[in-house]
Amino acid sequence: MTVNADGAAAAAPYPAAPAGPPGPGREPEPAPELVQLLTPEGEPVEHPEYAIGESADEIRALYRDLVLVRRIDTEAISLQRQGELGIWASLLGQEAAQVGSGRALGPRDMAFPTYREHGVAWCRGLDPMQLFRLFRGVSNGGWDPADHNFHLYTIVIGSQALHATGYAMGIQRDGAVGNDPAGADGGTAGEAVIAYFGDGATSQGDVNEAFIWASVFNAPVVFFCQNNQWAISEPLEKQSRIPLYHRARGFGFPGVRVDGNDVLACKAVTRKALQAAYAGQGPTLIEAYTYRMGAHTTTDDPTRYRLQSELEAWKLKDPIERVKAYLVRAHGADAGFFQQIDREADELGERIRREVRSMPDPGPLEIFGNVYAEPHSLLAAERDQYAAYLDSFADTEQEAAQ
Numbered sequence: 107m108t109v110n111a112d113g114a115a116a117a118a119p120y121p122a123a124p125a126g127p128p129g130p131g132r133e134p135e136p137a138p139e140l141v142q143l144l145t146p147e148g149e150p151v152e153h154p155e156y157a158i159g160e161s162a163d164e165i166r167a168l169y170r171d172l173v174l175v176r177r178i179d180t181e182a183i184s185l186q187r188q189g190e191l192g193i194w195a196s197l198l199g200q201e202a203a204q205v206g207s208g209r210a211l212g213p214r215d216m217a218f219p220t221y222r223e224h225g226v227a228w229c230r231g232l233d234p235m236q237l238f239r240l241f242r243g244v245s246n247g248g249w250d251p252a253d254h255n256f257h258l259y260t261i262v263i264g265s266q267a268l269h270a271t272g273y274a275m276g277i278q279r280d281g282a283v284g285n286d287p288a289g290a291d292g293g294t295a296g297e298a299v300i301a302y303f304g305d306g307a308t309s310q311g312d313v314n315e316a317f318i319w320a321s322v323f324n325a326p327v328v329f330f331c332q333n334n335q336w337a338i339s340e341p342l343e344k345q346s347r348i349p350l351y352h353r354a355r356g357f358g359f360p361g362v363r364v365d366g367n368d369v370l371a372c373k374a375v376t377r378k379a380l381q382a383a384y385a386g387q388g389p390t391l392i393e394a395y396t397y398r399m400g401a402h403t404t405t406d407d408p409t410r411y412r413l414q415s416e417l418e419a420w421k422l423k424d425p426i427e428r429v430k431a432y433l434v435r436a437h438g439a440d441a442g443f444f445q446q447i448d449r450e451a452d453e454l455g456e457r458i459r460r461e462v463r464s465m466p467d468p469g470p471l472e473i474f475g476n477v478y479a480e481p482h483s484l485l486a487a488e489r490d491q492y493a494a495y496l497d498s499f500a501d502t503e504q505e506a507a508q
């Protein structure tokens with residue numbers, strides 16, 4: 107069954123997307139459809155195109171991911187409040203969208219994140235300490251994207267959609283598309299690209315240009331938009347008069363809206379879109395309909411622009427609680443299982459606090475080693491100049507001491 111956004115409102119309200127204004131010769135927008143496999147209460151939902159294909163153990167593993175990713179996030183907020191991190195962009199509420207899509211990726215797929223994809227980073231195997239080094243300001247930039255097929259965080263809104271599309275066109279030209287037409291081997295032979303961005307990013311020129319390039323060149327890229335309803339203080343209504351996933355049709359490729367708080371649905375929808383890309387069918391836009399339960403970042407105060415009642419409604423759709431209910435009811439998970447995951451989360455929290463507090467600051471010249479892979483004469487000259495400048499303070503200090 108396809109759950110329509112208005113239909114779901116009876117059990118747990120999903121606010122309807124704004125319809126275009128009716129006028130002469132204008133058809134009203136069709137009601138948005140939402141792919142959901144697990145209701146907020148943890149009841150399985152039948153769908154004609156998608157099904158829950160995971161074993162009990164696989165669902166337990168997804169639950170573990172969700173809990174540990176949330177713990178990374180809550181520890182980060184506390185550490186920022188204690189002055190240990192410069193800033194943090196919380197993913198609270200978006201764990202299912204990230205874990206579902208992240209676990210759908212095959213080993214060869216390349217992910218291009220924004221600055222909020224801590225859950226995808228986790229699924230790609232990036233040590234969370236890499237994220238903390240970045241947000242503490244001691245990493246001089248990030249990590250090697252090739253290590254985990256997970257690109258650097260991107261602050262410039264939407265620009266990674268173009269990077270991802272260019273990368274996808276590159277692997278297409280390398281002959282990687284069509285190696286895994288049926289998505290056999292769990293996608294291990296397939297190769298595609300996924301670009302993450304938010305609802306606000308869909309208003310950026312870069313994202314629209316990426317849609318055009320991807321469509322025209324049939325690039326193997328999945329556009330994964332986490333519609334968390336807000337772009338800092340700008341509500342979705344200021345970005346679009348139609349559901350975001352409907353936009354894909356105008357660019358010439360399919361769009362699908364999935365319940366972004368349903369990890370199983372997010373995984374199934376992303377898997378299918380990747381398989382289409384593997385098989386040479388081109389791009390898909392996935393709109394993961396979700397909610398940013400926290401502030402935009404630790405420097406933001408959402409109480410200044412949104413109502414508490416909105417947050418309360420979304421708390422009832424918590425991505426973790428529904429998997430927990432489903433595991434108990436359908437797979438007999440007992441208290442011992444949940445306690446074991448909580449213990450693991452506590453251990454992760456302790457490790458994060460311990461290691462973040464003891465992260466060394468980089469030396470002032472280290473940044474020069476992070477610019478180019480090969481030596482560069484101009485950069486070497488700049489480095490020497492800066493080293494001499496730093497040395498000049500040593501003289502001053504010596505003089506002052508005499």
Ligand SMILES: Cc1ncc(C[n+]2csc(CCOP(=O)(O)OP(=O)(O)O)c2C)c(N)n1
Pocket residue numbers: 222261262263303304305306307308334336337338398402
């Ligand atoms: C090109 C550009 N313009 C503006 C900003 C400032 N800015 C940072 S986050 C943000 C909102 C992004 O909203 P959305 O795409 O919905 O992502 P979310 O933060 O909600 O995940 C803006 C405007 C920026 N980083 N880059």
Ligand SMILES: [Mg+2]
Pocket residue numbers: 304305306332333334335336337338
């Ligand atoms: Mg947003």
